[in-house]
Amino acid sequence: MDMTASLIATTLSAGTPLALASLGLLINEKSGVVNLGAEGMMLMAAVVGFAVALHTGNQWAAFGAGAAVGALLAAALGLLVIWLGTNQYATGLALTLFGAGLSAFLGIDYVGKTLPNFPPWDIPGLSQLPFFGPALFRHHLMVYLTILLALGMIWFFDRTRAGLVLRAVGESPEVAHALGYPVRRIRLLALVCGGALVGVAGAYLSVIYTPLWVQGMTAGRGWIALALTTFATWRPARVLLGAYLFGGVTMLQFFFQGSGVQVPSQLLSMLPYIATIVVLALMSRNPLWIRVNMPASIGKPFTPGG
Amino acid sequence: MLRLEARAEPSRWMVWLSPLLALAITVAFGVGIFLAMGKSPLLGLSMFFWEPIKSPYNLSELALKATPLILIGLGLAACYRSNVWNIGAEGQYILGAIFGGGVALLAGDHTPHAIVLPVLLAGVLGGMVWAALVAALRDWFNANEILVSLMLVYVAQYLLDYLVYGPWKDPEGYNFPQTRMFADPTLLGHLIDGTRLNWGFPIALVAVALVWVFLFRSVAGFRLQVGGLAPGAARYAGYSSRKALWTVLLMSGGFAGLAGALDAIGPLQQLTPQVSQGYGFAAIIVAFVGRLNPVGIVLSGALMAMFYIGGELAQSRLGLPNAMTGVFQGLLLFALLACDTLIHHRIRLKR
Numbered sequence: 001m002d003m004t005a006s007l008i009a010t011t012l013s014a015g016t017p018l019a020l021a022s023l024g025l026l027i028n029e030k031s032g033v034v035n036l037g038a039e040g041m042m043l044m045a046a047v048v049g050f051a052v053a054l055h056t057g058n059q060w061a062a063f064g065a066g067a068a069v070g071a072l073l074a075a076a077l078g079l080l081v082i083w084l085g086t087n088q089y090a091t092g093l094a095l096t097l098f099g100a101g102l103s104a105f106l107g108i109d110y111v112g113k114t115l116p117n118f119p120p121w122d123i124p125g126l127s128q129l130p131f132f133g134p135a136l137f138r139h140h141l142m143v144y145l146t147i148l149l150a151l152g153m154i155w156f157f158d159r160t161r162a163g164l165v166l167r168a169v170g171e172s173p174e175v176a177h178a179l180g181y182p183v184r185r186i187r188l189l190a191l192v193c194g195g196a197l198v199g200v201a202g203a204y205l206s207v208i209y210t211p212l213w214v215q216g217m218t219a220g221r222g223w224i225a226l227a228l229t230t231f232a233t234w235r236p237a238r239v240l241l242g243a244y245l246f247g248g249v250t251m252l253q254f255f256f257q258g259s260g261v262q263v264p265s266q267l268l269s270m271l272p273y274i275a276t277i278v279v280l281a282l283m284s285r286n287p288l289w290i291r292v293n294m295p296a297s298i299g300k301p302f303t304p305g306g
Numbered sequence: 307m308l309r310l311e312a313r314a315e316p317s318r319w320m321v322w323l324s325p326l327l328a329l330a331i332t333v334a335f336g337v338g339i340f341l342a343m344g345k346s347p348l349l350g351l352s353m354f355f356w357e358p359i360k361s362p363y364n365l366s367e368l369a370l371k372a373t374p375l376i377l378i379g380l381g382l383a384a385c386y387r388s389n390v391w392n393i394g395a396e397g398q399y400i401l402g403a404i405f406g407g408g409v410a411l412l413a414g415d416h417t418p419h420a421i422v423l424p425v426l427l428a429g430v431l432g433g434m435v436w437a438a439l440v441a442a443l444r445d446w447f448n449a450n451e452i453l454v455s456l457m458l459v460y461v462a463q464y465l466l467d468y469l470v471y472g473p474w475k476d477p478e479g480y481n482f483p484q485t486r487m488f489a490d491p492t493l494l495g496h497l498i499d500g501t502r503l504n505w506g507f508p509i510a511l512v513a514v515a516l517v518w519v520f521l522f523r524s525v526a527g528f529r530l531q532v533g534g535l536a537p538g539a540a541r542y543a544g545y546s547s548r549k550a551l552w553t554v555l556l557m558s559g560g561f562a563g564l565a566g567a568l569d570a571i572g573p574l575q576q577l578t579p580q581v582s583q584g585y586g587f588a589a590i591i592v593a594f595v596g597r598l599n600p601v602g603i604v605l606s607g608a609l610m611a612m613f614y615i616g617g618e619l620a621q622s623r624l625g626l627p628n629a630m631t632g633v634f635q636g637l638l639l640f641a642l643l644a645c646d647t648l649i650h651h652r653i654r655l656k657r
Binding site for chain 2: 036040085090093094096097098100101102104105108220223226227264266267269270273274282284290
């Protein structure tokens, strides 16, 4: 396969879990809840998804299980931050620590197990094109679904009434409440839906992308996905773009190694994390720019009539 | 039906009862796990709550384990009190071990024992450098400190990996990723014969006193807490939020770095990729369970050390996975945050 085509292909594949998770977190944040539990949710979904895939041999059951785990943990998070009004940072962090611990605990028997191969979906006709075929049209179905999801979210936020209500809840819960919308229930719904997507991202990672279960295998992807929402100034299309960019950075290290450049692998492995920091700093440099784009009530609990 | 009702004023009792309640919930969950794994819950719980304290030697091991947790927790308490969300203490700890270990590697068998001081100072510096990156990016670029500090944990771990797999690898270490053992003069001596307890623990207790005075008896400490509780009021009073940011980050970075250096020349005696066992993250829980109060942190640090030791014992004696420690830690914080609701609210029965 052409080197460039293969770089594009692996970039799309590596960017997909990031994009899925980040789009999920975007739904959370649009409703005013920041979810620092993403990393733990991804890990839990990854281990459960892997187990389901191993026992059933069905990848869609695995995705479903991952989504369910993500939704369930998101609901637990929502109970605390939305109804009990606990600090969103601390609670999300607790969920991440809990998820990291529990996934390691549950996954002990699955380390080193291998899954049946779930082949990519070669789009008939298009996948036979030279260059474009291997680069763009021989991916797992989830890669295309993720792109559709991002497009769907653009439509949802900008063109539907429900999207407008969700944004209103995130921008000004008081006003949404005064208009008669159940702010806390909407937030919970947003949290659960976003959590399900984060869960699918985790399952994709362990079932399709790696496909292995290793303790702590998300390696900070949940956190990078969080950074991506800021990077994208809370817009779905930019989330997608950012995710592929980071997928590319992740892949770059393997290409460096493959091309025989003499750089220690550990230093190359730092790249995605350093890139996250650099990009975050550049995007945040203008506080006004962030304030204009960020949902105004992010991180703040809302008590009706309180 | 049960209903939550706001209290007229926060309950002072619940502030300290809430951690106990959270611990009870965690223990109940633990009993469930032991039963599910077919082990006696009593035996399982004794690994966590009785074995670590049953003999003077075990207590000394507990203090050894609690030292880094207390030190890091202290710095984090100052951060969280001023609303600075440093969650990358793990990376700052690793940098402390790298810097301290680097100085220790320079020493030979005939270096004076005073080399310990530069080692520890280097550790403090290492942690501070890593935290200063967070402060600088937050201060100059408005970059979110949660994400930056966390990303730096991964960078720190890879830096450590690079050093012990590469330039610092012991040439006589059979190609294992580890540095050579530190020379004898660099090592912390044992305080009590027959134990591994070293000067780290007394240093941590002194730090507890210092941080207590700083937070509750100094103007600077007062200012940064006002900044955390009421940023508007702090601005109006002319307290600099930038100064608070740099102060608490350098402070927590320094403490975490000190902890890393102490562990490097204490129990570890060399650098390996597994220098940290997640102390930087566990210390977040220590800080919250200890109510962001230095004295409380001593107790919660000891509790978290029990979780670590108990997890190891449950693995070696009962054949239970060590990962249970992480489950209990995360659950404890989650339960604590839920229970903290009762500080400002009470539960009423309502029909």
